Amino acid sequence: MPKIKINGNEHEFPEGMNVLEACKNVGIYVPHFCYHPLLRTVGSCRMCKVEVSQNMRGSMQSRIDISCKVEVADGMEIRTDTPEVKKQQQMTLEFLLSNHPLDCPVCDDAGECELQNFYFEFGQHDSRMIEPKIKNRKAFDIGRSIVLDNERCVLCSRCSRFLEEVTHTHELGIFGMGSAESIMLKPGARLDNDYAGNVVDLCPVGALTDKDYRFKRRVWYLKSTPSICEHCARGCNVRVDWDLNPYHWHKKTFQMRKHRTEATDLQRIQRIKPRRNDAVNKEWICDTGRYGYKSTDSADRLTQPVINESGELKPVEAGAVIKAFVTGLNSAIKSNPGKVAVVVSPKLTNEEIYAAWSLFRKRLELPNLDHKLPVDPEWTGDDLLKSADPFPNRLGCEWIGFVPDGNGLGVEDLNLAISNGKIDTLLTILADPREFLEEKSLSKLKRKFFILRNLPEDLKEHVDAALPAAAWGEYRGTFTNFEGRIQRLEAAFDPEGEAQPVWHWMIELATGMKKSLKWRKTEDIMHSLSDHVINYKNLSYDSIGPEGVVVGDKA
Amino acid sequence: MSEGNGNCSLVEVADGLKAKYEQPRAALVPLLFAVQTRDGRVTDEAEQEIADLLQIDTEQVHEAVTFYPLLSEKPLGKILIQVCHNISCSLLGVEPLIDVLENELGIKAGEVTPDGEIGLRRSECLGCCCDAPMMLVGEKFFGNLTEEKVKDVVAKLKAGEEVVNDSPLTPTNEIENPALSGNFKVPNASSIKVAEARGAYQIAKKVLKEMSPEEITNQVKASGLRGQGGAGFPTGLKWSFVPKTDGQKYLTVNCDESEPGTCKDREILRRDPHKLIEGIIIASKAIGVTKSYIYIRREFYEPAQILDRAIQEAYDSGYLGKDILGTGMDLDVYTHPGGGAYICGEETGLIQSLEGRKGWPRIKPPFPAVQGLFWKPTVVNNVETISNVPFIMEKGVEAYRSRGTEKSPGTKLFGVSGHVKRPGVYELPMGVPLRDLIFGYADGIREGHSLKAVIPGGSSVPILKAEEIDVNMDFESTAEAGTMLGSGGAIVMDETVKIPEALEVLSRFYAHESCGQCTPCREGGIWIYKILHRMNSGLGRKGDIELLLDLAANMDGTTICPLAAAAAWPVQSAIKKFPEEFEALLY
Ligand SMILES: Cc1cc2nc3c(=O)[nH]c(=O)nc-3n(C[C@H](O)[C@H](O)[C@H](O)COP(=O)(O)O)c2cc1C
Ligand code: SF4
């Protein structure tokens, strides 16, 4: 491994690493625009200059070069702090700002804009540009979710390289030549591919903004929590950016855009951003994952336990619903445990499934447990990230064994079993039974219990009693993705109202049924899980770490 | 450069073009010209059509259409008049002529007459500086323009009459034992019969039969031949960098000739194309290539036609093609049109352009000799460089080195344009005194005027004042004098010239020609131009000179290719040499 000196200190780096990454590894940030570790290196913004000294024919020769392109080589000496380096960085910024509008006060990117940040750190000049700036397109709608402001663009080509190299869809290109060039849609195109949102993350400035986030919040109000996308079996690593204070509105735009509803003000999740994990999603996510957070704060959230009293759902104490569940389940089981079916969504975490399995299979020995919800026919996978399986934890369900036992019935048997009276009691967890039951089966059931995050209006008539479940962003736990990678989700904020994570309701239910489960937090469940299910052997939250670990036969 | 005609479907044209290249995408620019000729512009549908034919994305097609100045989404007019407004033409009064054209046509430059017949456009340097002022009318050339000529052409166009080339032979000289210009004054030397009668292809025959590639390369190395495209890199050494493997390699001949003040390669193409072809044959043997491309700026319509004809003749006579002259060597030579962008003269910009991309230069390393065209080892040489090879092989190292200096041996084609009596292209030994070039060969400054300044080697090199012209025109002496030999095209200015105005013309050129990749070049070039334009409009401000120098300093050596530096040097040198003229513009 080559040894090089950076600002006087010697370090070792792997062969082939560029100087920019090497510096980053030792905590020295070299400012840059066009370089992105997951895209082809073009070396065009000229921002990442460093001084490179190398032995050439017997003597040390120094030059200023771009750190994104130069690879580490034994004996090389790098300086990031010389006056010439600073001067070139400052000058590059001055060039970039020469035609940049003074939009910061109204720009979404303010606070996380690399141009703005570098300016404060490396620039700080008074503008010497007195000629009129080049005028260009502003607030141009280029796709379902993306808005382009050409005046803010620094022409780093990250967005067009992403669309060329990653999605191969080429919607954007740099058209024109020299100072007349600008980034634009190719004729007849819209930026509507399934991964379009990523260009906003890639854009180092506020040239590409997300309609979903535009004017919502200043970025400095946001808090971030690491999580895992729950919209398919890939399990992309994401960051939930949230803010609980509804007064943190973009004041100016609040006045400008009166049509904003109160409901959107009260959204806690402001946006989803990918986290880098080269083994899973590089640094990309699909638009389903990016905009799929809305159900957490949607108007149909179930936030209180409810019981059906003569045709109407009434909010009640949780104890009352637990009692109804316990009574109902007990009497069904007493007549025949085979009369009960429990269907969970593969959206549950490993901990929740294990808790449910521990209660229903291990303690109550129910045969008819299943997780195989039908797949939405609209959903399709692709060969970039999107898995053909729209559930984040199917493998977890299988490994833990939330499946029918020997003679048990599965989801696909239920319509028949209900019609011929074999099953009369159904508990569904995070699943809308209409997805797998015909209307007549649903009405024929004697007892229907639900644990739900959202309760759509038209489902209400079918509900006898329901417990509110914590939604994505409100709970922690782990998912097992399609390849057996266990990854951790963290809770960003507390559950809405009286909602609780499913594992919590399982403990309450177990207690009600005198089958106590002795866990107090998800770590405890993981501990039991690792003791009892072979593929999770020796796992703990610590050992899973930030990148996740692959277990099972794919490890 | 077959661009198809009415009888040929685009599919057939595309198939013909694709066969020339390792990758079909390389056919992009020629195909775009074919549809532009067919439709009068490039439509979105045509972009789609071509994308399908070449199996690339329309975005990649659209990038090329919007990048290359010669391609247009808007109608260009059935006949397009392109007038050069760069330095040599502007020194000789092209601006009033553009006014005349605008008046006569009733449109502004950049517009098309309402009937869609005639388009008028300003153009950057068209590589014909010694015939300045000049314009292209469709594919026809008009040099040494006067108001009468311009009016006459417009009248003919309006009357629907054909116009014919008005391209008198550029003045040249006689030199004993010429290496390059021996056939320049021979009528019809572009015909292979005439050329052969004067000895063309004799030395190629001999070399192919008798010499090994190493022997050829060594002889070229020993001759000390240096690149004539501007950088002066030793040619034999460049050839020797090409890996000696069996895989595909390429020789690419650079005839983009777009550096203002430079118009020498055009003379070789027009007046002795077989010299170039013979040089290509020998060089190809030395480097081990079987395919060679000549990248010609498309505005060289007449020279390209002459060259295409000469290539065809060379095929017909067995000098090109399979098993040349029974020696077992195969060689195909193709011409490829440029899109009108100066940056495609830079060797990696040229390669990108040949591959059907925007002419965005590549970061070096890798150097073309290792990874060039289609990422294969490639030698890029200037037309004049390659045209020297037959002489070196025929007359030998001694004869070549008997002229010029130790480090700049041989002769060279020197161009002289601007305020001289006899602008022209002169073959002279390297090291010829600049004074002799201007006052001897070019016959001195125009009547009643005196010399003020010279840009000795193409627009990029530092300017010299009248009292500084006692410099020999070779690489070392020019460097000692604080300037450069460059492409050897001297631009001469008399006392009527205001240096800040001349500089504005040059900076407009560099701002226009930046490929747009690098921040300092894209933003700095246009900024410098705007400042100069403002100063020349009477709105100069204190601090402008310092700002110009600061911007120039930060463009020099900070970018991917040297264009940004080439834009900076004229600014630095003009301000250094003529500070009082700039200071006088500040208020
Ligand atoms: C901006 C720019 C424009 C250039 N234009 C030309 C040109 O028109 N013709 C040319 O032969 N070389 C041109 N060059 C030089 C080429 O990059 C290259 O050095 C040359 O073609 C090599 O050939 P030679 O070694 O035979 O001179 C240009 C270089 C730059 C930086
Ligand atoms: S829009 Fe953003 S990502 Fe795209 S080129 Fe401009 S600055 Fe770069």
Ligand code: SF4
């Ligand atoms: S690919 Fe799957 S896991 Fe990744 S963001 Fe999209 S839906 Fe979520």
Ligand code: SF4
């Ligand atoms: S220096 Fe200018 S012309 Fe050269 S690559 Fe950079 S932007 Fe393009």
Ligand code: FES
């Ligand atoms: S990050 Fe290195 S040149 Fe842009």
